[in-house]
Amino acid sequence: MSEQPGPIDPEEPARRPRGRSARARAHLEEQSGSAEAYVMYFKERVYATFTGLAIVLVVAANDHADPEHALFALVLGVLGITAAGFVSDVISHLAVHQTFPVGSDLRVLLRVAGGALSTVITPGILILLAWLSVMPLDAALRASSIVYIVTLGVIGWFAVRWSRLTWAKQLLVLGILIALGFAVIALQTLAHSI
Template identity: 60%
Template sequence: MPDAAPQVDVEKERAAATYFKERVYATFTGLAIVLVTATAFHPEADHAFFALVLGVLGITAAGFVSEIISHLAVHREFPGRRRVEEMLKVAGGAMGTVLIPGGIIVLAWVDVLDIDTALTVCAFVFIGTLAVIGWLGVRRSRLPLRQQLLALLLLLALGLLVIGLQTVAHSV
C-alpha cells in the first residue's frame, strides 16, 4: 500500500498566506509614506508619525474588511468568532510593521534624532522587512536553490517597481 500524502491543513495555510500578504501591504504602505514624507520641504516628526500610523491603520482596516467580504462571498455567511479572531490577529501583525519605524520617528519628535535621519532609517527598516518577508516566502518554497535566488531577485525588482510607483503617486 503506497504511503498516504501528508495531510495539509488548508485553514492554517490560508491564514499564513493572509498574514504574509497583509504584512507586505502594510510594509509597502509604511515605506511609501516614509519616502513621501522625506521628500517634503520641511518634514515634521509629528506629521510623519501620524501619517505613518494612520496610513498603515487604513491599509490594515481595508485588509480586514476585504477578508470579511471575501468570507461572505465564498461562504455566504458572516465569519464565526474563531475566524474573526484570526482576522484580527492578522491585522495586528500588519500593524506591528509600524512599531520600530514609529519609535524611530518618536525619537525625532523628542529631538533625539534629526527627522531626515529618522526617515532614512525608517526607509531602511521597511526595506529590510520586505527583504525578510520575501526571503521567508521563497525559503518555504520547494524550488531548487537557483530558482529560489531567481525568485528573490524577481521579488526585489518588483518591490523596487512598487516603491517607485507609490513614491510617484504620493508625490504628485
C-alpha cells in the first residue's frame, strides 16, 4: 500500500480537523503566523493531561485520600506543569529571538498555557463535587481518570487520523502511542507515589 497523497498544489492546504480544534488552530496560527503555535498548544495539553492523570491515579491508590487533598494536589500539579511549560517557552523565545516575548508572541504563549490549564476543569469539578459530598471520592477519581484517558485517546486518534499515513501505518502508530502513553503513566504514577 502506498501512502495517501499529499496536496498536489503547494498552495492547497492539507486536510485539517474541524470544530473546536480547528478554531483553536486558526486562532493560534492567526496570532503567530505559523503552525508551530498549534504544536505548542497540543504539546502543553498532553503534558498537563498526563500530569493530571498521574496525580488522580496516585490519589486514588491512597486508602486515606480526602477530597480536599485530591483537589489541591490536582490543581497545584497541573498549575505547576503549566507554569514550567510557560517559563520554558519564555526562555526558549528569549534564547532564539533574543527578546522577551511581547504582543502577539506573548498572547500565543498565554493561550498555550491556558489550554494546558483547561485540562483540570472537568476533573476538578468532579473532585469538588466529592468535596461537597455530592458524590463519593472514589467515583470522582475514577471518572476523572476516564476523562483524562479519553482526552489522551482523542488527541492521539486525531493526530494519527489527520496524518498522511496509510491506514495500516496509522494503526501501527496509534498502537505505539498507546504503549508509550501507558509507559508515561506508569513512570509519572511511580514518581508521584514515592
